[in-house]
Amino acid sequence: MENFRLKVFRAAAHSLNFRKASEELFITQPAVTQQIRALEEELGVSLFDRTKGKVTLTESGMVLHKYALSLKAIVDEAVQAIAEVSGTRVDELRVGASQTIGQYLLPNLLAAFRKDYPGVSLSGMSGNTDEVLTSLAEHRIDLALVEGPALRSDVKAEPFMEDHMVLVVPHDHEWADQDIDVNDLQSAAFVTREHGSGSRRVVEEALEQAGLQLRSLRTTMTLDTTEGILSAVEAGLGIAFVSRWAVRNQLSLGTLKLARVKGLKLSRVFTVAYRLGAAPQGSAGAFHRFLRSSAYDATPRPTGNLTRPRTRKPSPK
Structure with a gap:
């Protein structure tokens, strides 16, 4: 056609x-x-x-x-x-997700959704937040799951889950399992995500609110995947802020530890974005409603001894 x-x-x-x-x-x-x-x-x-x-x-x-x-x-x-x-329609759901969501949460979300909608054909793509939102605007996906607000005027975003960023350090680092002051960060070497990453944006905003700027810190490496960052920290190349969902395995194995930063608020929301206009319909609308009501129950529990209370399931709206 x-x-x-x-x-x-x-x-x-x-x-x-x-x-x-x-x-x-x-x-x-x-x-x-x-x-x-x-x-x-x-x-x-x-x-x-x-x-x-x-x-x-x-x-x-x-x-x-x-x-x-x-x-x-x-x-x-x-x-x-x-x-x-x-009568020959086969519903298709095309979902894009920023890397943290795509790697650590999306498989569980789609598997839980598939139980109620077994006839839906699923496909997905991942990238950083900017890349995924561009795919949404260009009609290559139906919904985008991203970290933080969608900073575009041509899409609408709604929160579906809360997340916390944590500071990970090598297992033998002096800050492992310790409370540190936010000003102590100025003496550390950091491994960070690339520009355009939702995770990087959250860290930059939190540091700015605490009176610091990312460019004032010593960055030893910039990588475009969370897994790459975790491997770099394990190798002793620096420390990093990552989602608490991302570091579950490393904390269980003891290859990485957490450092708790006093005076630094690193909470954020995961949002589901769709193009401006009518609300999502069909399988996209069903997945949108599922995220708003059941996403928390469908995901694995994050690990880490956080000083803040555990995230609660969002109320359906």
Whole structure:
């Protein structure tokens, strides 16, 4: 039903890489180039700027990309509507999650949801918060589960669970199982998440409220995964703030310990985001309601001797 040239264009516009677009579509790279060139000739404009060894969208390309996404959404809606009338519809739920949620919570959430909705076809993707919200805005996923507020004007976000960040240190570190003052952090070496990470944003805001700034601290390494950060701390490369869900195994094995920071509030909420407009419908709406009412019961209990009380199940609204 969809124009193939627009499909090729959309894949190339998303990755800004013709090779990746060819791999996604299972066609050759010259075929991608041919389809893009034919589309440019048909429209009489250049859609990509290929100068200096880098592919970027031209102004015309950015305009077309917006409409290509809208056309795909309309085609998808038409296919679903026809399937409903014919009785052949198979519900699909596409969920994106930031890395902490995607790795440590999403499998349990989807498994619990699947018990009540066994006929739903599930698919997921993960990335940092900014990447997941971009996928949501571009209609590549139905819902986004992210850490903290969704700082975009084109999506709406609602909290579904509370989380706490904890400070992890090597098992033989002088701060292991100790209470420290927030000013002590200025003498430590840190391993941090990359810019665009919801976890990094929470830490930066908490430090600022406590009178410190992340850039004033000594950062030895920046990594794009929580698992990489935990491995770096185990190796003695520094200390790090992570979600208490992420460090369950390491605390059980004794390879990492917690340090409790007095005067530093590191609580946050996990939120479910969807595109502005009507509330989620179908399987996306069902999963949205499930998160608001049952997410706490569906997840493993976090570990760690926290000074704050254990998170309570949110009340359904």
